[in-house]
Amino acid sequence: MLAFILRRVLQSVIVMLTVALVAFALFRFVGDPIASMVGQEATLAERMELREALGLNDPFIVQFFTFLSRAVVGDFGISYRLQQPVMELILSRLPATLELALVSGIAAFVFGVGFGVYTALRRGGWASSSIMTVSLIGVSLPTFLIGVLLIWVFAVELQWLPSFGRGDVVDLGGWWRTGFLTESGRMSMILPAITLGLYQMTLIMRLVRAEMLEVLRADYIKFARARGLSNRAVNFGHALKNTLVPVITITGLQLGSIIAFSIITETVFQWPGVGALFINSVRFVDVPVMAAYLMLIALVFVVINLIVDLLYYLVDPRLRLDRSAAGH
């Protein structure tokens, strides 16, 4: 168990280092950091001086190490565009993104698994056929279009829900502003959460359905039926549990990509999160923000990966205890 965790952690560190290298290369070679920091009127001497001061003349590996050691403590420099420390910008916007991702992630998982199981068991029924058709529309609809159409219907025409922003937020301890505690905050959450979660839900649903159909064909399911176990015991006791093992992995990664997908949703709903920050940094080639966002997303993915692996380990007895003996 311990060896397994250690190996996983080591792999995660390697991935993070690789991403850091990419982020650093971005930082160092995309655009001219000096030109972005000083005005047009700066003299050559001033520029050289700044180069030296920033350590841009040091060998590559030294610069990378400096970048790394700063990144570890959260120092990604100053945003070219906003002239504020990058980490400060990101931290102030992170709660908005995380709350949105959490709500849509949970909704996507619950409805995705529910519909997936239903459509797998009631294959060919009209209800599951319609769910499958709608889900295909869900996969085909670009996220931004869902958002725009939702705004049109529920904000413009019906005027039930707000079309942009987070509503009123409550400050928790000075570093986390939440929208959960106010009426307008919760109302503002609904449309963005649907927009963000719909695509993930359809993916999870289709995955659960495919996986469940595969499991229902398995020999041990046939054998369970041949032993006269009730449909409920076979479908939910045996098939569902086996379905969820691989689903957990992929769903975990889906939840990670929700944070990345929030770029689009945040733009549509002018949601003040890190995604909107990133899209602006791409537009204005604000490299420090891009680099920091890349590292942040990588970190989220690596952490989720790690959690998923551990979960997998707990659910599937084949991986437990005598891994070396039974596996390989």
Added chain:
Amino acid sequence: MSGPSENPSDKTPLLSVRDLVVEFPTRRGTLRALDKVSFDIAQGEVLGMVGESGAGKSLTGAAIIGLLEPPGRIAGGEIRLRGERIDNLPREKMRRIRGRRIGMVFQDPLTSLNPLYTVAQQLIETIRTHMDVSEGEARKRAVALLDRVGIPAAARRIDDYPHHFSGGMRQRVVIALALCAEPELVLADEPTTALDVSVQAQIIDVLKEICAERGASVMLITHDMGVIAETADRVAVLYAGRVAEIGPVRDVIQAAEHPYTAGLMGSIPTLTQNAARLTQIPGSMPRLNAIPQGCAFNPRCPKVFDRCRTDRPELIDRDNGRHVSCWLYDAATQQVAHD
């Protein structure tokens, strides 16, 4: 057609299959995978079911236990368990028969057990589905049964997961699961094909012994005539979804009546036989969409004559406990032969 029961003086057989037809609708027409299959299994009897792959052996088992995979369906005939029809029962009633009155052992023990549950969980769940016993009582029975099928230290190993057992041990667990609700009939579908040769005989022995102790009947599906010869009381030979011949094992092996069976027996190597004399039937079994008119075996039959190509032979009762579907044994043909 009269029923091919072994001993007419017996009361109703445990299982009686009459003119069973199983069809698969496809876009190029309906495929008839089983065509008027009839046979009986008496109480406590072991019936071997042999044939090449695709002859319909496993399908017969699936039809009996009511687990034909769609779009396959029973399109005709009857299946009776102790005289009571079971081929048209409502789903819930049929479910209560599965496991409780008819048990089934599948081919591959590596995939027959749910990997996420311990052996105890799977056994106890099955026992308590069919019998009104407490968890503790079910567990006690499960341990006893595991011990009986030959799993060492059963009381300890019962809480292991399937992947902790070897293939042979897993098949013992599968047998325990199939038998744990004390069924009257056990369908064993190639129970040893996936196993190591060295443990095949042990598994067959265990299965046969326990069934004998309990007076349960067995339908043993296999393509291995050797296993049938050692295990079964009677044997039914299937060819292209039809019964070619049924009879006591010894008789069929020593003096096969159907030319196909004769060819099949010729392919069992024995110590006394010279390898060069092994007969091979030329050709191969027809695909389901190309079964010839008349007798399905006629294109390959060494003794084929005109009638075989036009009319399909029914099972003919040979009055010695044997049945054969071959025009050679029709009264009219024999008349000609004697003239």
Added chain:
Amino acid sequence: MSETHKPRPAGRFARAWDSDIAYSFRTSPVAVVAAVVSVFIILAAIFAPLIAPYDPFNPASLNLMDGFTPPMEPNAFTGNVYWLGTDNQGRDVFSTILYGARISLFVGFAAVLFAMVLGISLGLIAGYRGGWVDSLLMRVADVQLTFPSILLALLIFGVARGFIPPAYREVMAIWVLIVAIGLSDWVQYARVVRGATMVEKNKEYVQAARVIGAHPVKILLRHILPNVMGPVLVIATIGLALAIIAEATLSFLGVGVPPTQPSLGTLIRIGQQYLFSGEWWILLFPSITLLALALAVNLLGDWLRDALNPRLR
């Protein structure tokens, strides 16, 4: 049974018509409708210059007075009537959609082609060379797969913009977009081809090719491509839908094609701005077109996957 079994018809066309895949196509109304819609939109986009009543890219033909004309109603100032109305600059929405679909489809097809060539080449190299080349490529593929492709496309797009001097950004935008979307989507092709290559490369004919001095990769290509045609076609079809969506998304986010060459995504972006003031048609018609296109191509890909792999149904 033999009686009910239909004989195979003769003749090449008849055989193709009778093949399993054609049968599955004919009997699937969804596939037929999806194919008709896709072909219809693709043809309309190709022949846009012939069909479109106006040229939305020609500033001389625009009259700002024509702006915000509702569909099928005469304009208050000029009296001109437009089927689907006009946008803020007086561009005919119908013509703009035709030209927009042209750009969306061009980017989509080009990105898929790029991803396909890249994926097949890398898959072939990884499968044939094996060893560390294989491990490296597959590792990169694994890592890349864990990131959503839209994020990768955004990043690649951002990086490319950093390298391109501002003066050229507008001109290069479409090509940057194609490369960004293509680069984010090569992995699946590579996996399929790699798998097939690993199976084939040890077969005798490849060894024989080596003996007679032919380049084995050439041989492999000739034998593997037909084998992987099915899966590659499925990936490409679904990939086309994804690429069209990705292009629309990037353009909607304002980082795709330049506003002077509006694609469907750009049109929707413009339309969204006028939603609250009641000019719904600027949003609605491009949205319907994009949805129809993406859905039709996706359905086609979905059907193709099921038809080529019946076990999944």
